[in-house]
Amino acid sequence: GQQVMQIPQYQHVQEGEDFTTYCNSSTTLSNIQWYKQRPGGHPVFLIQLVKSGEVKKQKRLTFQFGEAKKNSSLHITATQTTDVGTYFCAVFPGGGADGLTFGKGTHLIIQP
C-alpha cells in the first residue's frame, strides 16, 4: 500500500512564529487528508486535497498539494497556543474500501 513520510517529527516554535509540516510519498496520491490531534485527544479532520497543485486556506492554516500529487504541506502562520498538537497527513492506500494510512505526525510544541 501507499506509504507517506512526514517531517519533521517534532517542531518547537516561539508563539507567533510560523510552522510547516511536510508529507511525501514515492507514488502518486489520489488525495490526501490532514488531521489534528490535541494532547490527550482524538484526531480531528482538517481538510482533504484532491487536485494537483491545489491550495486551500483555513484562517491561518494553508494546505498545499504538489503538482505531481506526491507531496503536501500544512503551513500555520503566526502560531498560537491553541495550535499545539500533532498534525497528521493521511492517504488511502487504494484497492478498495481500505482505511487510512497515516503519517507518523509532526508534534508542534509552542513556547510562549
Next chain:
Amino acid sequence: SQTIHQWPATLVQPVGSPLSLECTVEGTSNPNLYWYRQAAGRGLQLLFYSVGIGQISSEVPQNLSASRPQDRQFILSSKKLLLSDSGFYLCAWSPGIPYEQYFGPGTRLTVT
C-alpha cells in the same frame, strides 16, 4: 448531526484477561467503521475496517478481533490480552471512500 461514542474511556486489564471495546455511531446509516490503535506518542495503525454488518477486514495479524453485529455498532475484542496490546484505541466512521473520517474519543488501554 452524527455522533460517535466509545467506551470505556480508560481501562486497566491484567495480561491474559479478555477485552471488549464498543463503538456506536448515531445519526447516520451504513457507515464505514474503523478501529485504529495508537501507541504513546506515535502514529495511528489501522486494525480493522467494516463496510457493512458482518463484514470485517483485518489489516494486521494480531490477537484482536472485531465484529459488527449491527449497522452502527463496532466491537473490538480479545480473548487473552498481551502487554503489547496496551495503547490508545480509536474508533472512526466515514460515509465512505474517499471521504473524511470522524473519530471517537478513544479508549486508553493499559495491560499490566
